[in-house]
Each structure stands twice: as structure tokens, then as C-alpha cells.
Amino acid sequence: MSFSRYLVTSPRDLAGAAILLFVALVLPFCGLDDYYANVLVLILIYAGLASSWNLIGGVAGQFSLGHSAFFGIGAYTSTLLYNYAGISPWLGMLAGGVISTILAVAISYSVFRMRGVFFAMATLAVGETIRILLIYSRKFFDLPYSISINFTPGLSNMIFEERTTYALLAGGYLLACVAVTFVLVRSYAGFYLKAIRDNEDAADASGVPIRRYKLIAFLLSAFLTSIGGTLMAQYILYIEPGTVFSVELSVDLPLMAILGGIGTVVGPFIGAAILIPLREILVEQLGGTLSGAHLVIYGFLLIVIVIVLPHGLMGGLSSLREWVGRKRTSGGPARETAP
Amino acid sequence: MLVFVQLVVSGVLLGGVYALAALGLNLIFGVAKVVNFAHGEFLMLGMYAGFWLMTTTGINPYFGAPLIAIVFFGVGLLFYAGLMRFTIYKPELTQVFATLGLGILLQNAALMAWSADYRTLQVMPAGWDSINVLGAFIPTNRLIAFAYSVAILAAVIVFLRTTFIGRAIEAVSQDLMSARLMGIDPNRVFLITFGLGIALTGVAGAVLVPSFYAFPSVGSFFVLASFVVVVLGGLGSVVGTIAGGLVLGLVETTVGYFAPDLKEATHFVLLIGLLTVRPHGLLGIKGAEKETLK
Numbered sequence: 323m324s325f326s327r328y329l330v331t332s333p334r335d336l337a338g339a340a341i342l343l344f345v346a347l348v349l350p351f352c353g354l355d356d357y358y359a360n361v362l363v364l365i366l367i368y369a370g371l372a373s374s375w376n377l378i379g380g381v382a383g384q385f386s387l388g389h390s391a392f393f394g395i396g397a398y399t400s401t402l403l404y405n406y407a408g409i410s411p412w413l414g415m416l417a418g419g420v421i422s423t424i425l426a427v428a429i430s431y432s433v434f435r436m437r438g439v440f441f442a443m444a445t446l447a448v449g450e451t452i453r454i455l456l457i458y459s460r461k462f463f464d465l466p467y468s469i470s471i472n473f474t475p476g477l478s479n480m481i482f483e484e485r486t487t488y489a490l491l492a493g494g495y496l497l498a499c500v501a502v503t504f505v506l507v508r509s510y511a512g513f514y515l516k517a518i519r520d521n522e523d524a525a526d527a528s529g530v531p532i533r534r535y536k537l538i539a540f541l542l543s544a545f546l547t548s549i550g551g552t553l554m555a556q557y558i559l560y561i562e563p564g565t566v567f568s569v570e571l572s573v574d575l576p577l578m579a580i581l582g583g584i585g586t587v588v589g590p591f592i593g594a595a596i597l598i599p600l601r602e603i604l605v606e607q608l609g610g611t612l613s614g615a616h617l618v619i620y621g622f623l624l625i626v627i628v629i630v631l632p633h634g635l636m637g638g639l640s641s642l643r644e645w646v647g648r649k650r651t652s653g654g655p656a657r658e659t660a661p
Numbered sequence: 662m663l664v665f666v667q668l669v670v671s672g673v674l675l676g677g678v679y680a681l682a683a684l685g686l687n688l689i690f691g692v693a694k695v696v697n698f699a700h701g702e703f704l705m706l707g708m709y710a711g712f713w714l715m716t717t718t719g720i721n722p723y724f725g726a727p728l729i730a731i732v733f734f735g736v737g738l739l740f741y742a743g744l745m746r747f748t749i750y751k752p753e754l755t756q757v758f759a760t761l762g763l764g765i766l767l768q769n770a771a772l773m774a775w776s777a778d779y780r781t782l783q784v785m786p787a788g789w790d791s792i793n794v795l796g797a798f799i800p801t802n803r804l805i806a807f808a809y810s811v812a813i814l815a816a817v818i819v820f821l822r823t824t825f826i827g828r829a830i831e832a833v834s835q836d837l838m839s840a841r842l843m844g845i846d847p848n849r850v851f852l853i854t855f856g857l858g859i860a861l862t863g864v865a866g867a868v869l870v871p872s873f874y875a876f877p878s879v880g881s882f883f884v885l886a887s888f889v890v891v892v893l894g895g896l897g898s899v900v901g902t903i904a905g906g907l908v909l910g911l912v913e914t915t916v917g918y919f920a921p922d923l924k925e926a927t928h929f930v931l932l933i934g935l936l937t938v939r940p941h942g943l944l945g946i947k948g949a950e951k952e953t954l955k
Contacts, residue, residue, distance in 0.1 A: 431937070432934075439696045440751040440936060443888050443936070444933055445938050448929070448933065450929050451933070454923070458920075543720075573765075614877075615769070616771035617768075618766050618769045618770050620767075625763060626953070628759050632754070
């Protein structure tokens with residue numbers, strides 16, 4: 323009985339699962355050239371990150387703008403452990419995840435007192451504070467501003483010669499993030515989180531332990547975001563505070579989730595699959611000649627997306643289907659029904 | 662002792678600057694319950710407006726401020742009519758990301774138009790850069806910005822309390838439904854509030870440009886400082902903005918004296934700490950942080 327919840331699947335779920343499995347496990351072997359393989363790896367990592375953000379931002383409805391903190395901690399922990407102590411990034415990845423989780427617990431006491439836009443402001447402040455403290459700490463530790471990882475391929479170093487291997491790794495990460503989302507959404511915790519998202523006061527009055535369930539979503543989100551940070555560092559092999567702790571990253575993740583469909587299981591992947599190629603094309607076409615031009619377009623898109631498609635492409639799809647269904651049953655153009 | 666006097670003087674002057682920078686944000690938040698994440702970018706545009714006014718026509722931004730206020734009032738009307746009108750009754754998520762998007766757009770448009778160069782103005786004649794009062798060193802530009810801040814804050818308070826439009830704005834800020842029942846058209850009030858808020862932000866930028874560098878991403882520094890001021894002082898409270906500005910100015914100056922690199926971190930630590938302990942701010946009304954238009 324308790325497991326059947328996770329097994330009942332609609333054709334739509336199956337289609338989503340098939341697409342994800344194809345992109346994560348088959349597409350890397352399709353002999354993509356270097357350029358497309360790079361885009362694929364980026365899509366997969368960002369899709370995983372956006373899915374992780376979606377756990378707290380979409381499922382629980384708490385718009386964090388500070389996820390760069392967890393991303394950066396993941397990237398820095400594994401890189402520092404590898405470069406200075408020779409510890410494998412596989413372990414460093416878990417260490418980063420644990421540190422991010424601890425940070426999430428620590429800040430949860432304050433940030434969970436706030437709702438909506440104040441939660442966003444407070445988490446934004448957390449992300450920025452971590453970046454400033456990291457730069458400040460260079461006064462006491464002999465730490466260069468930017469850190470490169472030497473290219474020594476090997477499984478235990480989590481550095482690979484082939485992009486295919488990276489794509490598989492990133493694909494596995496994405497599948498894990500999506501699986502966590504799927505299980506969470508279908509579990510009681512997921513129902514409680516939806517209740518909290520839709521009306522926190524009503525959920526509280528109904529006896530939902532608000533803080534506990536928000537914290538569960540936040541911890542999962544922080545841990546998975548941190549893992550994504552490690553993967554990105556191992557892929558790019560270069561980190562600096564200005565990029566891994568950037569506000570841009572904290573804005574990108576929600577944007578992908580919103581574009582695809584906030585709170586849905588595959589929405590963040592769809593958002594990443596559209597935005598990453600778009601960004602690559604814009605940078606390529608405009609980045610070299612006019613600095614800033616691609617970000618002007620990017621900002622404009624952000625505005626248009628949230629106003630025209632506040633529930634993302636997934637939401638747009640279901641309202642389209644509703645509209646078509648209504649048209650079919652009423653036998654005429656969709657009409658507003660009187661209240 | 663002298664250090665102490667100097668810290669207090671610098672802190673108060675900086676606090677006035679912060680209060681002025683945050684006023685437009687707080688006004689718009691208080692009335693329309695929208696946190697404008699593009700606030701810093703409007704301030705940046707104000708700084709460039711002050712800069713270009715002086716470099717092209719020779720009009721000192723301190724005297725040209727009324728002109729900039731008029732232009733930015735128009736910008737604010739456009740901001741509401743062209744964008745915020747579509748988001749104002751929508752969920753907060755839409756407002757946050759629409760204004761964030763506008764911020765990214767404006768910042769990079771400025772980068773395209775004016776490059777990433779740091780620009781500032783030399784408005785004071787040589788020898789008038791600073792004055793010395795009882796051993797405390799006071800930069801003249803900061804002093805003038807502070808005077809502007811006090812004058813504008815006073816004018817805004819008088820405007821809101823005495824004029825018909827001002828009281829309509831106050832009414833909508835206190836209770837949208839009742840204001841509507843009294844025959845106030847909230848959409849017109851929102852329009853005027855956005856115009857006013859952006860005009861104040863533009864003037865703030867213009868009078869700051871002689872003492873701060875203008876560059877396309879300067880807004881991200883000021884927007885966070887403004888959030889802190891608004892949260893410190895109380896959401897929607899104009900008097901609170903002054904208090905919030907002064908507290909932030911004094912804390913930042915003191916921390917900056919002992920650990921200059923941590924100056925910026927004080928903003929965030931204050932913001933998180935205060936939101937935790939008193940989400941409604943020092944002078945704000947309890948519960949204001951949970952208010953939305955709906």
C-alpha cells in the first residue's frame with residue numbers, strides 16, 4: 323500500500339521518465355561533437371541544480387536566492403581537500419554536502435521565520451556573506467583568489483578525458499535529483515509541503531509541523547546543490563569566489579525552474595534544456611562584440627517569462643490541454659463559466 | 662576620543678546617504694507591497710544622469726536635482742505602466758523575478774552604453790573638498806548629500822501628511838480595501854507612488870555621484886544596503902528609513918574602522934540578524950512583513 327503511491331504512473335509521468343533516461347544515459351553515447359557534448363554536460367548539471375533548488379523553492383514554495391552558498395561550498399570543499407590534502411573528490415563531494423547541510427540547519431532558525439520576499443532577501447544575504455567571508459579569510463590562510471585543479475584524469479580524481487564520461491556522471495546526478503523530487507512530491511512530506519506552500523497559516527492550523535518539513539526540503543536541497551557544485555568544479559577545473567558564489571547562479575536556478583514549471587518534477591530539466599543552449603548561443607553571437615548584450619536579452623526574457631508563463635511551460639501545457647478539453651466537451655469555443 | 666567623534670560624524674553622514682538611497686524603495690514597498698529588486702539599477706541610472714548632466718551641460722547635480730527628479734518621475738510612471746502594472750496583483754514570485762530581470766537588463770544596458778569605467782565628478786572647487794570641525798574631518802560632498810537627504814525626507818513626510826494625493830497614498834499603504842471603499846483608485850495611487858519613488862531614487866543617485874563612483878554594477882551594492890535600511894527602519898515607515906540609515910551608517914563606519922574588509926558583511930549580518938529578531942523592523946508595524954496585496 324505505502325509503496326503504490328510511488329508506482330502509480332500516468333502516461334505523462336512515463337513520457338517524462340523516458341525523456342530523462344534518454345538524455346541522461348543514451349544521448350552521451352550518440353557521438354556528439356565536442357561543442358554539443360559540452361552543452362549537454364552543462365544542461366545536465368544545471369538541470370540537477372535547478373531540480374535541487376526546486377525542492378525548497380518549488381515544492382515547498384520558499385524562494386531561496388542564496389543557493390550559490392551551497393554550490394560554492396560544494397565546489398570549494400572538494401577542491402581544497404583534493405588540492406591541499408589529496409583527498410578524492412568523491413569523498414570531498416560528500417564532505418561538502420555535509421557542510422552545506424550544517425549551514426542549512428544553522429541558518430534555518432532565522433530564515434524560516436520569514437516568508438516570501440523576505441526569505442528571498444535573507445537567503446540572498448547569506449550567499450553574499452559567505453562570499454565576503456571567504457575573500458576575507460584569505461588574510462589568514464595562504465589561499466589564492468582563484469584555484470585551478472591540475473588535469474590528471476582518473477576515476478578516483480573524478481577527472482575524465484572524455485566528455486561522455488562527464489555527461490554520464492552529470493546524467494546520474496540529474497536522475498538522482500529528479501528521483502528525490504519524485505519521491506518527495508509523492509510522499510506525505512510532499513503533501514505537507516504543498517499545504518505549506520499554498521497557505522502556511524492554514525497548514526499550521528491543521529497541525530502540519532511546518533518547520534520540520536520545510537527543514538527536510540531545505541536540507542535535501544542544500545545537500546544536492548552542494549554535490550552539483552563539486553561536479554561543476556571537477557568539470558571546469560577552475561573555481562573563484564566571484565563565479566561559484568555569484569548572485570547570477572542564485573538567480574539562474576530559480577529561473578530554470580520557473581521556465582520549465584516550478585514545483586513540477588521535470589520542469590527544472592526542461593528549463594535548463596532551453597536556457598543553457600540559449601545562453602550559449604547568445605554569448606557566442608553577442609558576447610564577443612558587445613559585452614552585456616546577451617544579458618540584456620536574458621533580463622528581458624526573465625521578465626517576459628514570469629509575466630506570460632508564471633507556471634512555466636508545464637503549467638502552460640496543462641492549461642492548454644484544459645482549454646482543448648473544454649472546447650471539445652462544449653462543442654464550441656471555450657467560454658467563461660459563470661460563478 | 663577624536664577617533665570616536667570622527668566615527669560618529671562619518672557614520673551619521675553615511676547614514677544620511679543610505680537613508681536617501683533607500684527612501685524610494687521603502688515608499689514603493691509601503692504602498693504597493695512590492696520589493697523592487699531593480700532599485701539599485703534605478704539608483705545607478707540616477708548617478709549616470711547626474712554625471713552626464715554635469716559633463717554635457719555643466720549643470721552641477723546639486724542644482725540639477727529637480728530636473729532629474731522630473732525626468733525620473735516619468736521613468737517611474739513608465740516603469741509602472743509598462744511593467745509593474747502586470748505584476749502587482751500576481752504572486753510575489755512574479756514580482757521578485759520581474760524586477761530582478763529588469764535589474765539585469767538595465768545594468769547590462771548601462772554596460773553596453775557607457776562601458777565598465779568608473780566615473781565620478783569633481784564639483785567642489787579646489788580647497789573645498791573637506792572641512793574641519795573641532796578636529797573631525799568632514800567631506801563636503803557627503804555633507805551636501807546629507808543635507809539633501811534631510812531636506813527630501815522632510816519634504817516627503819510633509820507631502821504624505823498634508824496633500825490630498827499624499828494622504829491617498831498613505832491610505833492605500835495602510836489598508837487597500839478601505840481606501841478603495843473611500844473612493845480612492847488604487848491603480849492611480851500605485852502609478853503616482855512608483856513615479857515618486859523612482860524620482861526620489863534618481864535624485865539620490867544624482868547627489869551621490871560626486872562622492873561615490875558610478876559604474877554599471879554599482880546598484881548591487883546599494884540595493885543590499887537599501888534592503889538593510891528598510892528592514893532596520895521598518896517596512897513602509899519613512900521616519901524609520903532615517904533611523905535605519907543612521908544605524909547602518911554608524912555600524913558600518915565602526916566596523917570599517919577596525920576591519921575594513923568586513924564592512925560589506927556587516928550589511929548582511931545586520932539584515933539576517935534583524936529579520937530574525939524583529940522582522941517588522943525597529944519602528945515598523947508588527948505584521949507588516951507578512952502583508953501582501955491580495
